[in-house]
Amino acid sequence: MQLARVIGTVVATVKNEALEGRKLLVVQTLNKDLKSIGKPMVAVDAIGAGVGELVFWCRGKEASFPFKREDTPTDCTIIGIVDSDAHVTNGSTKSARQVMDDSR
Amino acid sequence: MILAKVVGNVVASQKNQRYENARVMLCQQITPEGEETAYTVLALDSVDAGVGDTVLIVQEGWGASTAATGKPQAAIDSAIVGVVDYVDLLKDE
Numbered sequence: 654m655q656l657a658r659v660i661g662t663v664v665a666t667v668k669n670e671a672l673e674g675r676k677l678l679v680v681q682t683l684n685k686d687l688k689s690i691g692k693p694m695v696a697v698d699a700i701g702a703g704v705g706e707l708v709f710w711c712r713g714k715e716a717s718f719p720f721k722r723e724d725t726p727t728d729c730t731i732i733g734i735v736d737s738d739a740h741v742t743n744g745s746t747k748s749a750r751q752v753m754d755d756s757r
Numbered sequence: 758m759i760l761a762k763v764v765g766n767v768v769a770s771q772k773n774q775r776y777e778n779a780r781v782m783l784c785q786q787i788t789p790e791g792e793e794t795a796y797t798v799l800a801l802d803s804v805d806a807g808v809g810d811t812v813l814i815v816q817e818g819w820g821a822s823t824a825a826t827g828k829p830q831a832a833i834d835s836a837i838v839g840v841v842d843y844v845d846l847l848k849d850e
Contacts, residue, residue, distance in 0.1 A: 662845045669803055695813055712817070
């Protein structure tokens with residue numbers, strides 16, 4: 654599982670029937686400092702994510718488990734939306750809690 | 758899944774049984790902006806994609822195998838599962 658930013662959507666009319674009705678999003682994987690690493694990928698949405706949101710995704714066969722149709726062909730599925738950038742605690746930046754405390 | 762452009766196909770008379778009646782396509786990965794990258798990959802076609810099409814490729818054995826042949830446990834690690842109409846990208850960044 655890795656953190657990623659949703660940077661776009663993909664529209665595909667002709668697709669595998671198990672993907673019918675699924676949202677396809679372009680995700681850019683991020684490192685712990687929320688900087689881009691590697692090439693963007695296309696992920697199937699299982700959680701209701703939108704463009705611009707910070708999410709995390711799961712790879713491998715396990716990526717098809719969130720769907721009722723377990724034959725859904727996916728190797729990258731968005732399985733969580735991070736509340737905000739400040740909700741990522743990585744040891745070097747301030748956590749959401751610290752930001753709240755500082756603003757008091 | 759990765760975005761790729763179909764650049765051709767591969768004909769192999771001698772191949773694994775599970776590949777019967779399958780089309781093996783040669784694909785080149787592209788960025789969401791449409792620029793070609795150095796990575797090329799062979800993928801089984803499950804949606805009747807043609808040369809020049811932008812496609813979605815699943816690179817996970819179980820999903821690729823079920824999408825392309827209908828059953829798991831074939832020696833397949835990449836399958837074309839969709840033909841892309843267009844990619845809508847966030848403006849900045």
